[in-house]
Amino acid sequence: MSSSQISRIRNLALLGHAGSGKTLLAEQLLVKSGLKGEAGTIERGDTLADFDPLEKQYQHSLDSAVIHFPAGKCRVQLIDTAGDPDFRGQTLSAMSAVETAAIIVNAANGIEMSTRRLMRRARQRRLCRMLIINRIDAEDLDLEALLREIREEFGPECLPVNLPAENFSTVRDCFFHTEGETDVFSLADAHEAIHDQVVEVDEGLMAKYLDGAEISRDELHDAFEKALREGHLVPICFTSARTGAGCGELLKFIERLLPDPSAGNAPRFRAGSEDRKVLATADPDAHVLAHVFKIVNDPYAGKLSIFRIFQGTIEPGHQLYINDSRKPVKIAHLYRLQGSEHIDIDVGIPGDICAVGKIDEIHYDDILHDNHDEDHYYLKPIDFPNPMFGLAIEPRTRGQEQKLASALERIAEEDPCFRIEHNQELNETVIRGLGEMHLRILLERMQKRYGAEVETRPPRIAYRETITRQAEGHCRHKKQTGGAGQFGEVFLRVKPLARGEGFRFSSEVVGGAIPTSLIPAVEKGVRQVLEEGALAGFPMQDLQVTVYDGKYHSVDSKEVAFVIAGRKALLDAIKQAGPQLLEPIVNIDVTVADSVMGDITGLLASKRARIQGTDNLRGSFTQISAAVPLSALSDFPTELKSMTGGEGRFVVELSHYEAVPANIQQELAEQHRERGHSDAH
Numbered sequence: 001m002s003s004s005q006i007s008r009i010r011n012l013a014l015l016g017h018a019g020s021g022k023t024l025l026a027e028q029l030l031v032k033s034g035l036k037g038e039a040g041t042i043e044r045g046d047t048l049a050d051f052d053p054l055e056k057q058y059q060h061s062l063d064s065a066v067i068h069f070p071a072g073k074c075r076v077q078l079i080d081t082a083g084d085p086d087f088r089g090q091t092l093s094a095m096s097a098v099e100t101a102a103i104i105v106n107a108a109n110g111i112e113m114s115t116r117r118l119m120r121r122a123r124q125r126r127l128c129r130m131l132i133i134n135r136i137d138a139e140d141l142d143l144e145a146l147l148r149e150i151r152e153e154f155g156p157e158c159l160p161v162n163l164p165a166e167n168f169s170t171v172r173d174c175f176f177h178t179e180g181e182t183d184v185f186s187l188a189d190a191h192e193a194i195h196d197q198v199v200e201v202d203e204g205l206m207a208k209y210l211d212g213a214e215i216s217r218d219e220l221h222d223a224f225e226k227a228l229r230e231g232h233l234v235p236i237c238f239t240s241a242r243t244g245a246g247c248g249e250l251l252k253f254i255e256r257l258l259p260d261p262s263a264g265n266a267p268r269f270r271a272g273s274e275d276r277k278v279l280a281t282a283d284p285d286a287h288v289l290a291h292v293f294k295i296v297n298d299p300y301a302g303k304l305s306i307f308r309i310f311q312g313t314i315e316p317g318h319q320l321y322i323n324d325s326r327k328p329v330k331i332a333h334l335y336r337l338q339g340s341e342h343i344d345i346d347v348g349i350p351g352d353i354c355a356v357g358k359i360d361e362i363h364y365d366d367i368l369h370d371n372h373d374e375d376h377y378y379l380k381p382i383d384f385p386n387p388m389f390g391l392a393i394e395p396r397t398r399g400q401e402q403k404l405a406s407a408l409e410r411i412a413e414e415d416p417c418f419r420i421e422h423n424q425e426l427n428e429t430v431i432r433g434l435g436e437m438h439l440r441i442l443l444e445r446m447q448k449r450y451g452a453e454v455e456t457r458p459p460r461i462a463y464r465e466t467i468t469r470q471a472e473g474h475c476r477h478k479k480q481t482g483g484a485g486q487f488g489e490v491f492l493r494v495k496p497l498a499r500g501e502g503f504r505f506s507s508e509v510v511g512g513a514i515p516t517s518l519i520p521a522v523e524k525g526v527r528q529v530l531e532e533g534a535l536a537g538f539p540m541q542d543l544q545v546t547v548y549d550g551k552y553h554s555v556d557s558k559e560v561a562f563v564i565a566g567r568k569a570l571l572d573a574i575k576q577a578g579p580q581l582l583e584p585i586v587n588i589d590v591t592v593a594d595s596v597m598g599d600i601t602g603l604l605a606s607k608r609a610r611i612q613g614t615d616n617l618r619g620s621f622t623q624i625s626a627a628v629p630l631s632a633l634s635d636f637p638t639e640l641k642s643m644t645g646g647e648g649r650f651v652v653e654l655s656h657y658e659a660v661p662a663n664i665q666q667e668l669a670e671q672h673r674e675r676g677h678s679d680a681h
Helices: 022-032 053-058 085-097 113-124 143-154 187-199 203-210 217-229 247-257 401-414 436-450 516-532 559-575 594-605 636-644 662-680
Strands: 009-016 065-071 074-080 100-106 128-134 158-160 162-165 170-173 234-238 268-271 276-279 289-298 302-311 319-322 335-338 341-344 353-357 367-369 389-395 419-423 428-433 454-457 464-466 471-479 486-496 503-507 543-551 580-593 610-617 621-629 649-659
Touching (some): 009 022, 022 074, 065 335, 158 187, 217 247, 428 436, 516 559, 543 559, 594 610, 636 649
Parallel strands (some): 100 128, 128 234, 158 234, 503 543
Antiparallel strands (some): 268 276, 319 367, 335 353, 389 454, 580 621, 580 649
8 A cells, every 4th residue: 555545534523613604514525526517505514524413403413424535636525514612522532533624703703701711721632733714705804804813812823824805795815825916915924924924843944944945846745744843833724604705715724735635644653561651653564553533323324433543454354352351243244424424345454444344342442553563552531521410310101121231322422422321329321421412402303313202301300317415215015916916115315426527326225125136127227217308218327326225025025126117317417416417518610711710709709609719721811710509500590691602511429418598498398298298109
């Protein structure tokens, strides 16, 4: 396999805020490449990338999609990604499969929160970055002001490589050309600025430039790629996805100046238990290294594993190892993706984005390789946003529990920001995602694909119960129904323990008032109360129970009698011991733009939060730290999304339990009594 084929591959991900025009831009590139005669539209639902029925229904990208098309002599593999922050997981995954992150800026809206976050993520992943200013045909634009804003926000390395011209109907290259008029500013000035930036990465080229010597196009090309790799240059292109202006020029730019797989910054693989660094090289003759960045489960076509080849060559019939597995899997068919279409190919080389079907052993983030001497290859995991928005779910129809569990497992395998929690204490299944829309779409997808319908409600809060003072309790249980009866009498005392100490049980019974063999029965009854609660139906903690006296009958005293007596004696004691309801308090760190910090601080204060501090972060962001009751955060993900345009972020961790306010305790206790009355009827 010749290296010239690898040098003709261009891999890039289209990233950007929702509504920036990524999918329509991809359509225009398909048209300019000659692959389509007419650009599809969101309204008609005929775009190549938004092929999912739910994407057509909601008229938004909800997932990432791989398409490919020619650009001159090159082959472009493009990943169109979702812009809504609720679907950020698939977007971040796509970044691990490309050399270049193309971040779209809506010229009418300017720099949005997602623009900042995606630029930061791309830089952290050492990707070559470029900005595409779309919608240059919108009314009342000030592109000069937008360029200044971009350079102030992201640095002076952000420079245009082309500029709008002829009343925004086309664009003119300013990297290779110096003559001509534009709608923004001098082509010659833009040419000089970008050349000055590019030659700075090469001392020999810089000296040649300062001497006034002519620099060849090849020399400029090599310096340009180096500047991209080092983050010394972030090129800016201009387009209109609506009219197609600048899209042909963008296609030429991709062909001429974006890095091929051998020229980008390869990911840092690790190998073996000793965490050895492995540098992947775009060598088709080396052993295989490929990374699985996306999984799709289709109820009809089966499981599809999509991966990027970084090293080596894969052909149908090859056997590959998965991570540290010693048992290889066989590649029956190798596919190239074109939206929803799977195209059989004979070979995959470094730089190719390929897919294999119906291999259940392959999972997201797996490494495929053919080196049987190595026990384990892996990449550093992506730092995904923490899924905090939760819904408790149960099957709409009884008997569908297994069907639901299977469907949830398949959905979770596809989405790295979807979590399933089984709370044994509360006997509920909770799903978590990045927002209300995220979970709504996943549940709709689960219903359409697998026929799994669910009822949803907010997750229950894991309250606790405790006591506030010492008290004593007594129960004499006697039951006579003919024949052998039941008898057991228990005296016990309760004492509160320090918060977090749990539960202690002891016996001070002397003289055989309760036989030693029956003391465990008393403890069993006590523990029933601990599990069921005495105030509002929640588990009890932080108390000590001591049995100190009782009576038994040589014939009628059985284990069941002392279980009942122990249970009722504890309930009697708790009534006099100042029962108290505890709520979980969490530590929360919220990261937002400085401009909304005051609003978010006020929102947290309205939720009984105690603000513990703020930290100024890079890029005009602030982190707010607070302690807040978990019960007050049920609507917080939705409120934060609304107030920050979807770009606020938070993490929580359990801190401790505190007493709830008296009005909340009374309300929860009343609800518990009503449930008990309802159950009794």
